Amino acid sequence: MACPQFGLTFDIGRGPVDFIEIPLILLTHGHLDHASGIPYYFSQRNLRKLLPGKLFCPPEIAEPLQRMLAVWSEIEDYEIQGSIEGVDYSRDYPLKGNVFFRAIRSVHRIASNGYLLFEKTKRLKEEFKSLSGPQIARLKQERTDLFHEFDLPLITFSGDTKIEFVLDNPLVQQSKILFLECTYIDDKRPVERARMWGHTHLLEIAAHAEAFRSIEQLFLIHFSPRYRPSDVRAALRQLLPDWLADRTVPVLPRD
């Protein structure tokens, strides 16, 4: 899922040609439907004389991915340049202006991250809100505690995860935009089975709808290919409360 305004992509999939120009990959986990394009991406950036690509991932897979790139350098008989780094969960990484990203651990079958893009911003404290513009300007000369600083979550990308990624993280619930995996939509694949494989079921999103109250737009991704797009759209309307269905967009192949 490319996010060109911040020069990054969440995962790389099989490595679409359009993504090669993007300098940064935030990799959620190592399953091949999310990660198989990595060597092609790095190699193509070298061939096109672009700056070496950069990738962040769960710490457990940084070294195996570096080894994979070294093996592919051997196969290509050419030293593929690129940086692969395990992410530090306690760090906010600068992206652009006041916008940063942070990795949040998700809950899948293997080591996995979601990523939060947020703006470090500040808001006038309650006690100063009744003052006029000129009064505030004057006070600003005298004191530095007029504003309180906070993180405004803009976009969260879940990767593959159980629904706990949403339920356990208030910042995820406050994101303006949330990309959330929703692999299964009906009883043929029941909730328990989805959870066993570290995935989210539409019935769980419906059952926890209140956790999505503050989200302005919910993009659901990663539907199982067994479903027809028309079935997915019908299930969203049927299972989600109207207010949530109205702000939910399924990301689907064209039907």
Ligand SMILES: [Zn+2]
């Ligand atoms: Zn996966």
Ligand SMILES: [Zn+2]
């Ligand atoms: Zn997947």
